[in-house]
Amino acid sequence: MGMDGTGAWRPAERVAGVGTSVFTEMTELARRTGAVNLGQGVPELPSPPELLADVAEAVRSGANQYPPAHGAPALREAVAAHQLRRYGLAYDPRGEVLVTTGATEALAAALLGLCDPGDEVLAFDPCYDAYPAGARFAGAKLVAVPLAEDGDGFVLDADALRAAVTPRTRVLLLNTPHNPTGKVFTADELAAVAAVCREHGLVAVTDEVYEHLVLGSGPGAPGPEHRTIAALPGMRERTLTISSAGKTFSVTGWKVGWVCGPARLVAAVAGVKQFLTYASGTPYQEALARALGGVEGWAAEVRRVLGRNRDLLSAGLERAGLRPYRADAGYFLQADIRAWGHGDGVRFCRELPSRAGVVAIPTSAFYVRPGAPSHLVRFSFCRSEESVRAAVERLESGDRSPSIKG
Numbered sequence: 001m002g003m004d005g006t007g008a009w010r011p012a013e014r015v016a017g018v019g020t021s022v023f024t025e026m027t028e029l030a031r032r033t034g035a036v037n038l039g040q041g042v043p044e045l046p047s048p049p050e051l052l053a054d055v056a057e058a059v060r061s062g063a064n065q066y067p068p069a070h071g072a073p074a075l076r077e078a079v080a081a082h083q084l085r086r087y088g089l090a091y092d093p094r095g096e097v098l099v100t101t102g103a104t105e106a107l108a109a110a111l112l113g114l115c116d117p118g119d120e121v122l123a124f125d126p127c128y129d130a131y132p133a134g135a136r137f138a139g140a141k142l143v144a145v146p147l148a149e150d151g152d153g154f155v156l157d158a159d160a161l162r163a164a165v166t167p168r169t170r171v172l173l174l175n176t177p178h179n180p181t182g183k184v185f186t187a188d189e190l191a192a193v194a195a196v197c198r199e200h201g202l203v204a205v206t207d208e209v210y211e212h213l214v215l216g217s218g219p220g221a222p223g224p225e226h227r228t229i230a231a232l233p234g235m236r237e238r239t240l241t242i243s244s245a246g247k248t249f250s251v252t253g254w255k256v257g258w259v260c261g262p263a264r265l266v267a268a269v270a271g272v273k274q275f276l277t278y279a280s281g282t283p284y285q286e287a288l289a290r291a292l293g294g295v296e297g298w299a300a301e302v303r304r305v306l307g308r309n310r311d312l313l314s315a316g317l318e319r320a321g322l323r324p325y326r327a328d329a330g331y332f333l334q335a336d337i338r339a340w341g342h343g344d345g346v347r348f349c350r351e352l353p354s355r356a357g358v359v360a361i362p363t364s365a366f367y368v369r370p371g372a373p374s375h376l377v378r379f380s381f382c383r384s385e386e387s388v389r390a391a392v393e394r395l396e397s398g399d400r401s402p403s404i405k406g
């Protein structure tokens with residue numbers, strides 16, 4: 001904080017320009033207009049009933065004080081067992097697993113723990129909005145590597161990635177399955193990313209909060225498979241893998257996440273984390289330790305619900321003339337708005353409540369680099385089936401020609 005010329009306090013430079021303005025604006029617009037909100041990714045999806053009961057029981061039985069700084073031992077063990085079972089990667093629950101206040105804290109603490117001012121962080125563009133903010137808080141520069149548009153999807157441009165590396169590059173931030181696009185990085189793409197990390201001595205920080213939500217390519221069609229970059233040759237020793245209970249169990253308000261990696265990298269994250277929150281969520285951690293053991297069975301149910309919503313939304317957008325992109329995973333899909341009269345996603349989203357009674361988020365909110373595409377809009381399908389059906393009906397009968405004044 002500092003004083004400006006009038007003597008009034010002003011915020012620090014690191015928060016100037018950091019904002020969630022479009023998200024706040026669109027959420028407020030939905031509230032004011034009664035539009036169906038397919039903007040922010042707040043799930044209306046089921047959670048395992050035993051998990052909810054276990055939290056209540058943990059609270060009643062007194063699990064209400066600080067857990068150990070690295071997280072409840074039972075949860076650290078469950079996370080290590082999960083990584084071994086699912087990816088064949090062994091982590092020591094004492095020192096190689098750290099429980100955090102959501103994936104968000106893990107990301108921020110990783111960037112603060114790994115970057116000095118002036119260092120560079122690579123991230124694929126578009127990207128989750130916590131990445132540029134986290135880099136900025138660390139005094140680092142986020143260097144955006146465009147994901148190339150390819151038909152109805154996005155692909156890695158390995159040449160662009162190589163060209164973006166400089167002597168100051170320290171960290172490569174990866175997100176697969178990817179928000180906002182719903183892209184799942186292929187084996188070949190991950191191999192190319194891993195090669196760049198090895199050649200240039202980069203640490204990979206990989207955000208895998210949608211690891212259990214790969215949906216398949218459509219009704220009956222087999223889809224891509226989630227792979228973790230830490231399992232590639234030479235990568236375990238240089239990778240921090242981040243995940244979270246929020247998306248997998250539809251409990252985004254609990255904010256329980258975790259990081260796995262080699263001890264010296266996890267220690268760097270823990271050093272920051274202990275003075276951000278120290279620890280949090282004891283009863284949730286206790287209950288999640290049990291739920292994680294049976295996550296595969298649970299996730300199949302969520303994927304079924306999400307897959308149906310995705311297919312409903314995608315077909316509805318198609319009929320509405322808003323060309324949908326492929327979304328293989330997660331909560332979101334993009335649509336090309338140009339057939340509705342103009343290609344300005346921000347303006348389109350401001351108009352959409354009056355044109356069709358629906359709220360969405362302009363994908364431009366997730367692009368870091370200037371001059372990024374503006375013709376895409378992100379719709380979320382993690383809402384109830386009724387919400388998705390209502391949105392689709394409204395979009396199909398929406399006003400496809402924009403108002404003159406915009």
Ligand SMILES: *Cc1c(COP(=O)(O)O)cnc(C)c1O
Nearest residue numbers: 102103104128179209244246257
């Ligand atoms: C939702 C989300 C997060 C945040 O996870 P929390 O556990 O709620 O902090 C991080 N990364 C991506 C890509 C997300 O979509």
